[in-house]
Amino acid sequence: MPDHASTGAAPRTLFDKLWDAHVVVPETEQTPAVLYVDLHLIHEVTSPQAFAMLRERGLPVRRPDRTLGTVDHAIPTAPESWRSGLLDMDEAARHQIHALGTNCGRSGIRLLGVNNSRRGIVHVVGPELGATQPGMTIVCGDSHTTTHGAFGALAFGIGTTEVGHVLATQCLLQRRPRRLAVVLEGQLPTGVTAKDVVLALIGEIGVDGGTGQVMEFSGAAVRAMSMDARMTLCNMAIEAGARAGMIAPDDVTFEYLEGRPMAPTGVAWDKAVSRWRGLASDPDARYDDRVSLDVSGLEPQVTWGTDPGMVAPVTGTVPASPDSEQAKALEYMGLRPGQNLLGQQVDQVFIGSCTNSRLSDLRLAAEVIEGHRVAPGVRMLVVPGSQETKRRAEAEGLDRIFLAAGAEWHESGCSMCIAMNGDRADPGRFVLSTSNRNFEGRQGAGARTLLASPLTAAASAVAGCVVDPRRPLQRDRRIA
Amino acid sequence: MDAITSFASRTVVLPRDNIDTDQIIPARFLTTTGREGLGQHAFADWRFDRDGCPRADFVLNEPAAAGCDILVAGHNFGCGSSREHAPWALLDFGLRAIISTGIADIFRGNALRNGLLPIVVDTDSHRELLAAPGAEITIDLDACLVTLPGGRGVTFEIDAFARYCLTQGIDPLGFLLDRKADITRYEEARQWKH
Numbered sequence: 144m145p146d147h148a149s150t151g152a153a154p155r156t157l158f159d160k161l162w163d164a165h166v167v168v169p170e171t172e173q174t175p176a177v178l179y180v181d182l183h184l185i186h187e188v189t190s191p192q193a194f195a196m197l198r199e200r201g202l203p204v205r206r207p208d209r210t211l212g213t214v215d216h217a218i219p220t221a222p223e224s225w226r227s228g229l230l231d232m233d234e235a236a237r238h239q240i241h242a243l244g245t246n247c248g249r250s251g252i253r254l255l256g257v258n259n260s261r262r263g264i265v266h267v268v269g270p271e272l273g274a275t276q277p278g279m280t281i282v283c284g285d286s287h288t289t290t291h292g293a294f295g296a297l298a299f300g301i302g303t304t305e306v307g308h309v310l311a312t313q314c315l316l317q318r319r320p321r322r323l324a325v326v327l328e329g330q331l332p333t334g335v336t337a338k339d340v341v342l343a344l345i346g347e348i349g350v351d352g353g354t355g356q357v358m359e360f361s362g363a364a365v366r367a368m369s370m371d372a373r374m375t376l377c378n379m380a381i382e383a384g385a386r387a388g389m390i391a392p393d394d395v396t397f398e399y400l401e402g403r404p405m406a407p408t409g410v411a412w413d414k415a416v417s418r419w420r421g422l423a424s425d426p427d428a429r430y431d432d433r434v435s436l437d438v439s440g441l442e443p444q445v446t447w448g449t450d451p452g453m454v455a456p457v458t459g460t461v462p463a464s465p466d467s468e469q470a471k472a473l474e475y476m477g478l479r480p481g482q483n484l485l486g487q488q489v490d491q492v493f494i495g496s497c498t499n500s501r502l503s504d505l506r507l508a509a510e511v512i513e514g515h516r517v518a519p520g521v522r523m524l525v526v527p528g529s530q531e532t533k534r535r536a537e538a539e540g541l542d543r544i545f546l547a548a549g550a551e552w553h554e555s556g557c558s559m560c561i562a563m564n565g566d567r568a569d570p571g572r573f574v575l576s577t578s579n580r581n582f583e584g585r586q587g588a589g590a591r592t593l594l595a596s597p598l599t600a601a602a603s604a605v606a607g608c609v610v611d612p613r614r615p616l617q618r619d620r621r622i623a
Numbered sequence: 624m625d626a627i628t629s630f631a632s633r634t635v636v637l638p639r640d641n642i643d644t645d646q647i648i649p650a651r652f653l654t655t656t657g658r659e660g661l662g663q664h665a666f667a668d669w670r671f672d673r674d675g676c677p678r679a680d681f682v683l684n685e686p687a688a689a690g691c692d693i694l695v696a697g698h699n700f701g702c703g704s705s706r707e708h709a710p711w712a713l714l715d716f717g718l719r720a721i722i723s724t725g726i727a728d729i730f731r732g733n734a735l736r737n738g739l740l741p742i743v744v745d746t747d748s749h750r751e752l753l754a755a756p757g758a759e760i761t762i763d764l765d766a767c768l769v770t771l772p773g774g775r776g777v778t779f780e781i782d783a784f785a786r787y788c789l790t791q792g793i794d795p796l797g798f799l800l801d802r803k804a805d806i807t808r809y810e811e812a813r814q815w816k817h
Contacts, residue, residue: 167809168802174784177802179809189706191656202800217654235654242656286705286729302707302733303658304796312799314806318782350641351699351725384702386728450641450702468640468697563650570673582645582703584668 154425157391158322158357161297161422165280167314175316181279182209183309184265185252187236187243188216188563189284193307194246204250206313211274212247212254214240215264219565220526220553229257236564250310263529263555266290266497270374271531273403277392277419282309287497287579289380293373294400295392295422297357300381320386321431323356327364329439334613336507337372338499338577338596340364341379342444344436346454353385356432359424360390364438370399371503378498379579382451391423443612445484446581446594448472453581457484457599457611475583476591477571484609487593490572492523492604493586495553496560499577499597500528502535508601509541512548515616518607523550524566526558550604562586575603624738626792629763630719632692636756637682642696643703644730648712650704661708662715687757692719695752699723701730701741710734720762722769724749735785736795744769748777764790 155163162178170176183206190212197204204210217236224231240257247254255262261272266287269275277295282288284306291298305315327340345352358380365373373390380388390396397416400406407415442456449472455461462469463481473480478487494500494508505527517523525545527533533555536542542552558566560578562585568574570589577600578585581592595603598612605616652664669681677684694713700723701709710733713721720740731741740762744752751771752760758772764786768776788795 168805172783173787174798175782177799177805179806188653192658192707195656200796205806216650233654239654239656284705284707286703300705300729302705302729302736304707304733304736308796308799311796312802312806313810314799314802316784316795316799350702351727354699354725354728384699384727450643471639561650563653580643580645580703582643584649585645588649588651588668588673 154428156322156424156428156430157295157359157389157422158297159428161278161280162319164278165297170318175318177314178317179280180209180282180309180313180315182211182269182274182281183313184269184281184283184288185210185212185243185306186216186265186283186285187214187239189303190246190306191239191242192303193284193310194242196307197310202311204252204310207251209313210252210310211269212243212252213262213265213268214243214255214257215555216557216561217564218257218556220556220558221565222551222553224565225554231565233565260530263532264497264500264557266374266378267500267528267532267555270294270370271403271529273400273406276400276406276415277396278422282315286381287378289385289388290374290378290497292377292380292387292389293370294396295390295419297387297389299387321356323353323358323385324430324433325358325360326433326435327360327362327438328435329364329437330367331364331438332441334598335438335441335443336596336598337368337375339441339444340436340438341376342446342451342454342594343441345379345383345452346444347436348383348434350382350450350452351384353380353383356385357387357389358383358385359430360388361424362435365390366393369503370395371501374501375498379451382579392419443596443599445599445609446592447476447478447484449475449581449583451579451581451594454594455484457595457609459484485611487609488573489521489575489593489603489608491568491574492517492521492600493526493559493574493576493578494597494600495524495526495528495558496578497528497557498579500526500532502532504577504597505532505536505541506539508597509544511598511601511612511616512550512605513544515548515605517549517604521604521607523548523604524553524559525550526553526566527555529555548605559586575600575609624792624794627738627740627789628765629761630692631759631761632719633690633757633759634693634695634722634752634755635682635688635691636695636753638697638753640697641699641702644701644706644709645703647701647709648706653706653708658708658711660715661712662717665712665716691757692717693722693760693762694718694720695722695749695756697723699725699727701734702727705729705733707733707737710737710739714739722749722752735782735789738789740764742769742779742781744777744779
């Protein structure tokens with residue numbers, strides 16, 4: 144790949160390179176660009192109406208080979224539910240899952256169905272299989288598709304009508320978004336994770352701070368992150384309203400992908416890596432805007448309100464003089480203005496979701512909880528992001544650590560992040576959750592969500608209240 | 624889809640910021656394979672209490688809200704989940720336009736593709752609308768103009784292609800399908816393997 148210096152072309156960002164490479168028909172003032180989609184991920188909840196539209200119009204799926212289905216949102220995860228053969232599953236959910244099976248079967252689309260051993264959350268299984276690769280455009284009828292940007296892909300969520308457009312044409316009509324550089328400098332302190340970084344960032348720029356923009360995360364803190372951590376970061380770009388989040392691929396990316404079932408092999412692998420190395424933004428590439436954050440002094444973060452931007456350091460307080468929006472949030476949350484986050488009661492703890500359900504997340508939580516017990520009255524759910532993650536965690540004995548502590552160990556799925564599958568919290572209950580949204584009712588009507596990292600969640604499960612994961616847990620909570 | 628050019632309606636005002644799509648339609652109503660009848664669940668947890676009874680203090684339950692086609696909402700409307708069930712629910716509930724100072728990207732696109740107008744106005748015009756719930760206003764999509772309660776006209780920006788499709792009643796999928804030859808050429812020219 145010629146670099147811009149030798150060709151005299153203008154320097155380009157990672158985003159520019161991906162956009163340019165996928166334009167089928169350029170945009171004009173009158174018409175958006177026709178943009179090619181390399182990988183289309185589908186799931187049971189946002190695809191049935193799109194398949195119905197194709198049927199009504201007599202259109203085939205153009206590229207079933209570029210489409211991959213999984214079942215995650217509506218599928219139960221509770222072990223007792225699976226032992227009973229999913230007899231307790233909601234009829235509508237069962238119908239929806241059945242429809243996905245029929246639609247994929249008729250169209251020749253590979254489906255990681257209910258009994259498939261590689262099934263899991265769409266944004267966990269794509270990377271895990273190596274289906275997600277640098278340089279790709281990836282879309283899915285799910286806003287957290289931004290996750291895949293961690294690999295240097297241009298990945299974003301779409302609506303169901305657009306799912307239909309991609310099924311029928313493998314293309315989307317898109318206007319070119321603006322580019323926002325997010326530079327994360329410094330070294331993450333012990334006990335502080337990518338989740339804390341992204342929550343702090345959203346707190347800083349707001350839940351609409353990324354609207355109309357594609358974020359590119361760069362800087363020393365990003366380079367030092369594992370792929371799991373980078374996925375957590377890009378996953379929540381949408382919570383700042385961004386169209387996508389992206390990170391230039393590097394050796395960490397290639398090491399993660401090499402040998403995965405759908406990754407290239409042999410000579411093709413070497414050629415792919417050399418092509419992927421050319422994707423990083425050119426040194427003088429221009430962005431439309433830029434924010435920077437030094438993570439060296441960052442504390443673990445916990446949300447106190449009803450959007451992910453309502454967040455504070457774990458040792459901090461909720462606003463003492465809330466504005467009207469904050470006051471409404473505090474009323475819903477049942478929190479007092481000015482109160483400490485430390486010591487806030489927790490009724491339920493959820494470790495899971497496309498944000499924090501990967502092996503490294505489960506390891507972090509297990510390390511904290513090993514040898515302790517979940518506090519009396521607290522229900523803790525640990526829900527791996529995929530069946531493969533579950534098997535690997537079990538091979539390391541993580542399930543036994545969680546079960547010995549009194550936590551529940553589930554089958555994979557979206558679980559309590561979306562609460563449309565049987566896993567949810569009762570009205571008024573406080574849930575400390577590693578998921579991505581603390582919206583009203585997100586984890587059950589009337590339930591109150593506090594978002595945090597797996598470290599903070601696991602430590603707080605043991606204490607029965609919000610604690611600082613950087614401090615040792617009290618001895619009296621140890622298993623005798 | 625029917626062509627949309629201009630219409631007048633009274634407004635209903637919901638002044639909260641960052642109204643996310645989980646509020647517009649909670650996830651528990653998404654286990655459907657259709658797109659009809661979702662209006663009954665629009666703002667379900669704000670409209671109904673836990674026993675399913677309408678909350679008298681919620682603005683959309685007030686008698687004056689009946690027949691209002693235009694919702695004036697706070698900043699960053701439609702953030703969060705990409706669920707297209709949100710515009711489906713709002714349209715089925717009877718709304719035809721949302722006016723705010725900011726509308727989230729995915730929701731805006733979903734709304735446009737279904738004929739629900741996402742209209743962004745400046746802070747002053749928004750304040751005027753917030754202060755006059757129930758006022759009759761006009762939205763002219765041809766002229767990209769909202770006529771405010773006081774009679775002043777304010778222009779709004781809307782993607783030229785989306786406006787063309789809406790005013791002509793054209794489905795954008797037809798435009799994409801017409802590019803079939805370009806798409807095939809692109810696929811054939813692609814050098815890389817994945």
